[in-house]
Amino acid sequence: MNYTLQFGQVTDHLPYLMAGALVSLQIAFLAFCGGMVIGLLGATIRSFGPRWLVRIVDIYVSFFANTPQLVQIYFIFFALPDAGILLSPFSAVVLGMTLNAGAYLTQIQKAGFDSIRREELEAAQTMGFSLAQQVRYVILPHIMKVLFPPLSNQYILMTLGSSMAAVFGVEELTGRAMTINAMTFRSIEIFSITAGLYVVVTFAATLILALVGRYMFRAKMRIV
Amino acid sequence: MWERIVEEAPAFFTYWNLIFLLKALGATFLLSAAGCLFGFGVGFALAVLRRTRGLGLIWARWLAILFTETFRRIPFLVTLLLTFFVFQALAIDLTLFTIAVISVCLIATAFIAEIVRGGIESVHQNQWDAAEAMNFSYWQTLRLVIIPQAWKVIIPPAFSFFVLFIKDTALASQIGVVELTYAGKVMNNKGFSAALVFGTILILYFALSYPLARFGFWMEKKLAPPRNR
Numbered sequence: 292m293n294y295t296l297q298f299g300q301v302t303d304h305l306p307y308l309m310a311g312a313l314v315s316l317q318i319a320f321l322a323f324c325g326g327m328v329i330g331l332l333g334a335t336i337r338s339f340g341p342r343w344l345v346r347i348v349d350i351y352v353s354f355f356a357n358t359p360q361l362v363q364i365y366f367i368f369f370a371l372p373d374a375g376i377l378l379s380p381f382s383a384v385v386l387g388m389t390l391n392a393g394a395y396l397t398q399i400q401k402a403g404f405d406s407i408r409r410e411e412l413e414a415a416q417t418m419g420f421s422l423a424q425q426v427r428y429v430i431l432p433h434i435m436k437v438l439f440p441p442l443s444n445q446y447i448l449m450t451l452g453s454s455m456a457a458v459f460g461v462e463e464l465t466g467r468a469m470t471i472n473a474m475t476f477r478s479i480e481i482f483s484i485t486a487g488l489y490v491v492v493t494f495a496a497t498l499i500l501a502l503v504g505r506y507m508f509r510a511k512m513r514i515v
Numbered sequence: 516m517w518e519r520i521v522e523e524a525p526a527f528f529t530y531w532n533l534i535f536l537l538k539a540l541g542a543t544f545l546l547s548a549a550g551c552l553f554g555f556g557v558g559f560a561l562a563v564l565r566r567t568r569g570l571g572l573i574w575a576r577w578l579a580i581l582f583t584e585t586f587r588r589i590p591f592l593v594t595l596l597l598t599f600f601v602f603q604a605l606a607i608d609l610t611l612f613t614i615a616v617i618s619v620c621l622i623a624t625a626f627i628a629e630i631v632r633g634g635i636e637s638v639h640q641n642q643w644d645a646a647e648a649m650n651f652s653y654w655q656t657l658r659l660v661i662i663p664q665a666w667k668v669i670i671p672p673a674f675s676f677f678v679l680f681i682k683d684t685a686l687a688s689q690i691g692v693v694e695l696t697y698a699g700k701v702m703n704n705k706g707f708s709a710a711l712v713f714g715t716i717l718i719l720y721f722a723l724s725y726p727l728a729r730f731g732f733w734m735e736k737k738l739a740p741p742r743n744r
Contacts, residue, residue: 357724358682358717361688361696370713451589454590454591478603483597494588
């Protein structure tokens with residue numbers, strides 16, 4: 292074994308990597324917000340929409356949940372230019388992740404909707420609650436408690452999933468690791484530190500989300 | 516765009532191209548299947564280990580926790596590259612496919628360990644106590660009492676994870692493993708339109724994943740344990 296570990300060259304680039312971690316979180320956040328909108332729309336249609344629209348949403352969810360996010364982004368990034376739509380790498384990645392997340396978040400939010408029991412709504416109606424009051428005091432607290440853990444998990448998974456943005460040249464955490472690797476060739480050191488940064492970032496995110504869930508929505512989440 | 520697709524389709528869907536794509540599809544399936552099967556075995560061992568109480572195993576238990584928590588929080592792409600470069604540095608001559616399988620094993624082990632742990636913990640504490648009262652050893656308790664009840668909770672999410680990972684193995688194309696995504700890149704580089712190539716690849720992935728996902732749903736309904744215990 293001729294390889295000797297030299298972390299010095301890599302730790303010099305630590306601030307650069309940490310800034311990349313912020314970009315990863317940014318990508319995940321943007322895609323998550325977009326996915327939430329799509330998910331809410333999809334779940335609403337599935338719960339209350341006409342049959343033909345439900346069918347369309349089902350097809351969307353099935354297709355995007357059963358194909359790789361990487362190939363979806365390949366399609367968006369390389370195929371759409373033929374149709375005249377030219378996206379930057381960052382936009383293509385966020386769009387691809389949004390569509391992919393939209394499918395999963397549709398299913399998650401549908402489950403949240405299904406968790407409302409009819410008795411709760413009937414009790415609220417009996418007490419003379421208006422529709423807005425029912426939503427505000429009965430439906431939302433219940434749904435948020437049920438949905439917060441899976442939504443948190445989805446966000447963490449999307450943060451990890453944003454690493455494939457590196458494939459398209461986006462300078463997030465993994466992308467920057469690849470850049471530094473090309474400069475220094477200290478491959479093991481760079482990717483070890485990158486892996487460590489992912490662990491730290493996602494663990495911190497898990498902790499924060501668990502605390503938020505506990506005190507805002509009374510949702511219990513296990514950390515380890 | 517459509518004219519180009521229609522024009523290129525006959526040249527794209529030739530016998531040899533289809534053979535190439537189908538072999539790549541097989542490699543994708545094999546990658547996930549091999550990794551997840553191995554991961555299930557080791558993950559099961561780790562989950563059982565975490566449940567032990569002996570002082571002698573305390574370090575092993577902590578290592579198991581550390582492994583699980585670490586590899587669940589590293590993206591597959593980073594694990595893949597790390598594995599690739601480590602074996603390169605060690606000068607061990609492995610095929611790219613083997614390196615990819617090892618990466619899948621590492622990730623799969625961590626996730627399936629959590630799934631199995633969830634299954635084991637879904638069995639009520641009363642069952643453990645009752646077995647202990649009847650003087651069962653730890654391993655007897657596990658084999659005769661806990662596992663028969665837990666496996667119904669373990670199998671559906673483990674299978675779902677396997678289906679999920681078929682899609683994640685698309686990233687193995689980044690180190691040159693000839694699976695479905697890499698095959699798509701090869702075809703695209705030959706000059707076929709990206710829409711035709713990646714559209715076909717997406718459909719092939721769907722054709723592979725969707726039936727398995729449906730089977731997973733079916734299995735989940737079949738095995739669903741009674742909700743009241």
